[in-house]
Amino acid sequence: MKNLLLSFWLMLLSCFGAQAETAPLPLSGADPALVQDLVVANHILADQGVVDGFGHVSVRHDKLKNHFLLSRSMAPALVTADDIMEFDENCEPVNANGRQPYLERFIHCALYRRHPEVQSVIHSHSPAVIPFGVTNVPLRAIYHMSAFLEESTPVFEIRNAGGTETDMLIRNRPLGDAMADAMGSHPVLLMRGHGSTVDGTSLQQAVFRAVYTEVNAKLEAEALRLGPVTFLNDKEAQNAAATNDGQIGRAWVLWKMRVESTAGQK
Numbered sequence: 001m002k003n004l005l006l007s008f009w010l011m012l013l014s015c016f017g018a019q020a021e022t023a024p025l026p027l028s029g030a031d032p033a034l035v036q037d038l039v040v041a042n043h044i045l046a047d048q049g050v051v052d053g054f055g056h057v058s059v060r061h062d063k064l065k066n067h068f069l070l071s072r073s074m075a076p077a078l079v080t081a082d083d084i085m086e087f088d089e090n091c092e093p094v095n096a097n098g099r100q101p102y103l104e105r106f107i108h109c110a111l112y113r114r115h116p117e118v119q120s121v122i123h124s125h126s127p128a129v130i131p132f133g134v135t136n137v138p139l140r141a142i143y144h145m146s147a148f149l150e151e152s153t154p155v156f157e158i159r160n161a162g163g164t165e166t167d168m169l170i171r172n173r174p175l176g177d178a179m180a181d182a183m184g185s186h187p188v189l190l191m192r193g194h195g196s197t198v199d200g201t202s203l204q205q206a207v208f209r210a211v212y213t214e215v216n217a218k219l220e221a222e223a224l225r226l227g228p229v230t231f232l233n234d235k236e237a238q239n240a241a242a243t244n245d246g247q248i249g250r251a252w253v254l255w256k257m258r259v260e261s262t263a264g265q266k
Helices: 002-022 032-047 106-114 130-134 144-149 173-183 203-226 234-245 248-264
Strands: 056-060 068-071 084-087 120-124 188-191 195-200
Touching (some): 032 068, 032 120, 032 203, 032 248, 056 106, 068 106, 106 120, 106 195, 120 203, 173 188, 173 195
Antiparallel strands (some): 056 068, 056 120, 068 084
């Protein structure tokens, strides 16, 4: 009996110890509202079919501009505020505290280093987008909601930077920098045989772009099956994108309400 009780207490102590090792720590004074918005962004992207068990979204730290916030490695739909980690400009966790970071966090820090105006980065494998990265059919703005795509979307060929025997992942700084070079000033980059990366000057804008990149890919593929397609020209795309940027809040509020309502029903 004594041995049984001793085993029970040792098990409890082990559990508490494991919790202490992985407990979240303060994010260098990051605004809690920003952290919560990042959680919501994860859930929205999952709800809208942009991410599933894989994919990730980050936001630049609101006080330390060379740092960013990103969940630990997990399915986006399951992310909570306790899962958010802080990373420095070299993609190193400020305090991992036992938590496993995403392998492809180098996508995020490469773009934050390159573009001071970028406030959020999203990497996904949204299914309708994949074919446009492996064929010679360009992903172009087919309607006004995806006007940010403009007349062409670049494609990153990882073989040019990492050779022919990579696992397709952006798992180090040289590959991250090469990817950022390919993306340039475009808001969306296709990644051959892998997925896409989207950035934005706000978290809400990046989410908007990621969602409508997937929608545009579906519509474009369907339109191409019907016959010749009339795409937006440069001026139409610029004008529509500027108008949409002033309307992003409408979509964000709707998507946020949807995921919060779904969470409340569980």
